[in-house]
Amino acid sequence: MDKESYHHDLKNKWKMFIHHGWASEGSVNSVTLRSWQKCLKHCDPRRWKMPIKASGQTLQTILSRNGEFIRVSRRVVEDHFTLVSGDEVALVVLDPHGWTLEVQSAGELATQLQHLGVGVGMSWAEEEIGTNVYSLCRDTHLYTRLEGAEHFSESLHAFSMSAAAVIDYCGNVHGYIVCIVKASADTHYLHLSHACGVEVANFIYIENEQKNTNKVLCQHNAVIECMDDGFICWDAQTVITMINPQAQLLLNVKQESLIGKNIRNEFVFPPALNEAISQRTKLPQKQIVIEYRGEFIELMVTLRPLSDGSFLLFLHPLDKIRKIAQQQISTNANFTFDSLHVISKGMKQVLSVARRAIKTASPILINGEEGVGKLSMAMAIHNESEQRDGPFISVDCQMLSPENMLHELLGSDAGPVPSKFELAQNGTLYLDKVEYLSSEIQSVLLKVLKTGLVMRSDSHRLIPVRFRLITCTGSSLRDYVQQGAFSRQLYYEISMSEIEIPPLRKRRDDLEYMINEILEKYRNRTGKTLTIATEAKSALLEYLWPGNISEFKNRMEKIFMGCGKLVLELEDIPLDIRQNNNCAADDVSHLISLAEVEMQAIEHVCRVCDWNLSKAADVLKIGRTTLWRKLKNYNLYPGPFNDE
């Protein structure tokens, strides 16, 4: 059938429908027929009513809401429009609700469309203009064509139109592209709406991808800039491709001097890292030392092999790691000069000596009997000093085994384990019972104090350290020095400021305060108000408290626990305290024999003399053979003797 007859036939079917309200089955496309039936109710097919047109604020809202879509589709529609003969084709862009966003038309076709009211803002709603390509395409989302008399409104019979929806990969409809030609003209141009729709959808997809990529890239760059860790990236050919500012700081290098260089030529890695690189395995949080241009740099690293053959080496800043180690090892120094509650004159003098000592950077030696509060005083000094924000590292020298003393204090590069001096960086190092340091450690400590540098036990690297040293002893270090068991030079060095804490028996005011304080704490804890009878209190005040505050706290706790009354009478006080014996009469478990005293003395002197028997025998003022025999008897023989 030629074009003319085809259109003639269509017109007859349309007339038939308009006249009788029905069309024979199969003669009209079912979708079109359904739309005709709906339109009968609200449109006059023979009289064109100008469609509504959005204007003013409404139009502005529609245009700005579809700004991105208009920008992309205009570019596509303009390109296609210039490619075809403008006189024969019009291209119209609609938003998802059928509002006209853009019209490309020219010549006679443009004039005809303008007469019908086609322009920006016009509505393509079916109720307005009857059956049209937009309304059908909106229902099906499929490419739609209507030719001549397939339109419900007779005024549109002069045109053939097509419409394609612009749908993104998520299924969102951004709008529609409508192509209009004269019904008498060649209809192959109608495919333009489909081509434009696909192209606009592709552009939207690409722009979205670009936006997402840019967003990810921005986030990626922000993360790289803000992260505390440094990192270096090298490719499968071991060429360095990336190094972030933090890594440049940690390694003291400039990006330009490393990018494009071979990682192998720039850095010397330790075996553990080399092995992980060659086996392409992850290496999480490994503390290593790498060599860069003759410098040894200690780092905590994480190695991540990537699937393209490249590697990422994260450099975790060591001061942070050190802080974590310090937090784990450092003691919670919770005393201040105020919280020591000093009442007695003797202790007030001690505090003024301590205050003076704090003003200098020199080490402080604290003397005092056991349990007198030496550690608490050291903590208070730490908290009152410039080092208060640094760590408080406490080491009990008696607890260090002679074999491991060097390793434990000096650390090692192999672990690597930082030395206690490094851990105390910018803080306080407290050495309890300093007389137990072996002579080897004594000379190491002296060197550290004089140079401010430490060398780990298995390393030749000199690490600068800055800390305040507080040592303490319950013995007379002077006697040790005279006996040759403690380095004279070290003694002078550590005792530049010396604090002597008097025993509790010499500070009755403090003792009385502590009794009241302990009663108060008891009341807060149990809700019971306990008082002490005068005789009982006198007994407590008279007692000599050989174990000082430690003993006081311990025994008072036991006394309170055992007393079911609200008034503590003399009879509730243990007999040894009442009789002012220095040890509990009914408890002999902690008393030691003469042989044990001798054994402890021998072991202590031998340890201090690094098991040099001649030296130890001199200090103990016994013969070498006697010492050797006693060591065997007491089973104190630790291994080969260092006797020369």
Ligand SMILES: Nc1ncnc2c1ncn2[C@@H]1O[C@H](COP(=O)(O)OP(=O)(O)OP(=O)(O)O)[C@@H](O)[C@H]1O
């Ligand atoms: N002024 C104080 N007020 C209350 N309690 C204190 C005071 N000083 C020390 N103590 C407490 O006394 C006990 C012993 O104190 P600290 O450990 O400081 O003594 P020390 O002389 O270092 O002991 P040792 O000789 O056994 O090492 C701790 O429980 C501590 O909390």
